Amino acid sequence: QVQLVESGGGLVKPGGSLRLSCEASGFTFSDHQMSWSRQAPGQGLEWISYTSYSDNTIYYADSVRGRFTISRDNAKNLVYLQMNSLRAEDTAVYYCARGARPNYWGQGTLVTVSS
């Protein structure tokens, strides 16, 4: 069955960096676009980025463009989200998902940006 497992979340100071990873299994990873969404505490969902099958096409929401970088390693079935210049408003649970329009979601990893 499809499984997506995020890791790499934690507490980071404003201005700091963090790299999230998402390991996929149960499907042919290279056949699918992948995306990241996030959910601030007690808030709704925000779609933030996607990558095509081989990183040829990438898109970012304005809220993270220039600070976050999505990438993937098809040999390792991994998708990453490099987050730089983090702000308090980036505090959220970050979900990776299969598809630019998500169909399967991981369990999420919490990122807390606080001094």
Add this chain to the structure above:
Amino acid sequence: DVVVTQTPLSLSVTPGQPASISCKSSQSLLHSDGKTSLFWYLQKPGQSPQLLIYDLSSRFSGVPDRFSGSGSGTDFTLKISRVEAEDVGVYYCMQGIHLPYTFGQGTKLEI
């Protein structure tokens, strides 16, 4: 960005009764291929979201047939024919045609 607006924001339903959630987008979600790129998700308490409906009205794998999606253009509806206790949670619609894709605010369904 396309604005997606859901109503109501909360809903209390008796088991066995129907429920309906409305979703409106600020732009048409009709693709040139004839499909309407509107998705419905359910986030059960303490869980990650799960896909219920894609392309306006197609049920995702394993989704019970009491869930149905309908609408056109900019106005959409999710209907649950007979609510069950396991249906509690927050329902989100998402438009998947205009980047960045955007979610509605969510509708909390309680029993």
